[in-house]
Amino acid sequence: MVVIKKRSNVIPVDFGEFKLEFPVSDSNIQRMKAVGEDLEAKAQQFKDSDDDKALETLKGLVEDGFNKTFNDKEAFDKVYQFAGESTINAMVYLIEAIKGITEEFENQSSKEALEKYLAE
Known part of the structure; x- marks a missing residue:
């Protein structure tokens, strides 16, 4: 009998005070x-702007980014509070989270491929 152990399909992102979970799927x-x-492309447009409207637009983009990335309507609110209600800091956290999730996903995928190759 072959027993297949189900792999976790969640990558946790730890903010210290709370965790968000990224559900891994294609x-x-x-x-x-x-x-x-x-976000990185649009953030460059807002980087040097002092316009309050631009900041509100950026906040909406960051909020949308958290909601789409984590499938969690409360994710942005948690991070925004964690960021001291700073849209720029929240944006940086989103970019860091995406880079970290990407690295973790690639590491898991590489490890899985290596283990499969070695098992053959």
């Missing part, structure tokens, strides 16, 4: 990468 990975690329 569509979530693609959506997360698109969110990261879009």
